[in-house]
Amino acid sequence: MTQQAPVRVGIMGFGQTGRQIFEFASHSDDIEVVAIADIGKPEILQYLLNSEVEQPERHRLEGNFLVNERCRARLMEIDRPAEMPWDIFGVDAVIDSTGKYRDRESMESHLGNGAPRVLLRTLPTDHIDRIVIPGINEASASVDDRMISAGSATTSALALLLHSLAPEFAIECGSMTTIHAFTSDQALQDYAGSDFRRSRSAAKNIIPNNHEASLWLGRILPDFDGKILTSALNVPVQEGCLLDVNLVMADSAVEVEAVNEAMRAAAARHPGIIGVVEDPIVSSDVIGNPLSLLFDTKGTIKAGGNTIKTLSWYENLGHAARLLDVVRLYKQLDQQQEAA
Structure with a gap:
């Protein structure tokens, strides 16, 4: 051939x-x-x-x-x-x-x-x-x-998380905050730009920011159109990002281990794209990781009757x-x- x-x-x-x-x-x-x-x-x-x-x-x-x-x-x-x-x-x-x-x-x-x-x-x-x-x-x-x-790296990570969980659980709505490494378009010193907060130094501030993933999520996952609020916090690290997602489940019987098992199964279906980590890692541990989503099982928490909080890691290399x-x-x- x-x-x-x-x-x-x-x-x-x-x-x-x-x-x-x-x-x-x-x-x-x-x-x-x-x-x-x-x-x-x-x-x-x-x-x-x-x-x-x-x-x-x-x-x-x-x-x-x-x-x-x-x-x-x-x-x-x-x-x-x-x-x-x-x-x-x-x-x-x-x-x-x-x-x-x-x-x-x-x-x-x-x-x-x-x-x-x-x-x-x-x-x-x-x-x-x-x-x-x-x-x-x-x-x-x-x-x-x-x-x-x-x-984008963040949009892909979020979409992969939702896509992995949706077949197993009915998700009513949710919110995502990416704790994101600072980016090349931010100033290292305070410098007047087009946005008040992003005019502040990226090297010494946690800077709240919007994130447009929610505007396009419906093009990727139609069932989640208008259901997920997205935002960002740019923090003074150069590489390594954390995806903090809170999901409101329709069924109050959903527990932490069921969510973790669903993500382990998703990682097995999508090797090289999704991974699961069972160790207590931090942002520097994900540097050089070519996955789009590294789900952190130790970060899964149930709050109240219906809310599940998840943590996942990613960096630009995977994107x-x-x-x-x-x-x-x-x-x-x-x-x-x-x-x-």
């Missing part, structure tokens, strides 16, 4: 997620990153990548190319989708990992410049073709999809891995269409 050519991927934005995607791809046989668009200087981008990976000697800079044994990616000092000529690189898909260009117009710019398909690493601001969360709704993906989102899973999913759909 002839071996399939690797998927040719372009990345816009070589921040944390972009670098994680590149590192994952460099260890794969089926993904090849061929172009990277970022305003940063090539030598600084390589320096940042090498400061994070276990084998920095694998990645070298050859002129404007970031090279390893699997990829030879052209570095382009470009910051806007409308400026990036994806057509000259023959990409099969573009992952926009900037977190900035989330609207249809920006996604259409990627498509107009030669990207057959564009995948956002975060939630969109407009309605697009599909939101795909691995472990939940891969079967809904269509070969005709061109503008896709893989949700980077899922982005490549979505790229692979659409490549399979393309191949099936070609073979038909």
Whole structure:
């Protein structure tokens, strides 16, 4: 059987997620990153990548190319989708990992410049073709999809938790708070921005924030549309996030161990995406974990007659891995269409 050519991927934005995607791809046989668009200087981008990976000697800079044994990616000092000529690189898909260009117009710019398909690493601001969360709704993906989102690390973790529990328990409503590591768009010192609280120093404050997962949850899990309130607390840690979810069960007979057992079963059904931890871990213990959801059995508590509180862990690395899973999913759909 002839071996399939690797998927040719372009990345816009070589921040944390972009670098994680590149590192994952460099260890794969089926993904090849061929172009990277970022305003940063090539030598600084390589320096940042090498400061994070276990084998920095694998990645070298050859002129404007970031090279390893699997990829030879052209570095382009470009910051806007409308400026990036994806057509000259023959990409099969573009992952926009900037977190900035989330609207249809920006996604259409990627498509107009030669990207057959564009995948956002975060939630969109407009309605697009599909939101795909691995472990939940891969079967809904269509070969005709061109503008896709893989949700966000927090949205995926929440959706996977709800998707795992809903078949076992009737859930009336709930609330989620993500205790989230600070993000690159926060100021390290107090600095006037567009939001009062986010103008305060990320390095020394717990900063309440809204979270838009609730706005899109109905697109992923229709049964939970309008039933889950979501919010965030950005805290002064660099990596590792905690998902604190309170669920109101219809049946007051639901107990802690039943919820934990349901999550153990979900982890067995979705290895590599969902995990369960029985030990008393903290946020630094989840750094480097490629799962989308690590359920903490010691954090499950029953409050009153119907409320179950759960704790789960995640970090951005798992979301980077899922982005490549979505790229692979659409490549399979393309191949099936070609073979038909």
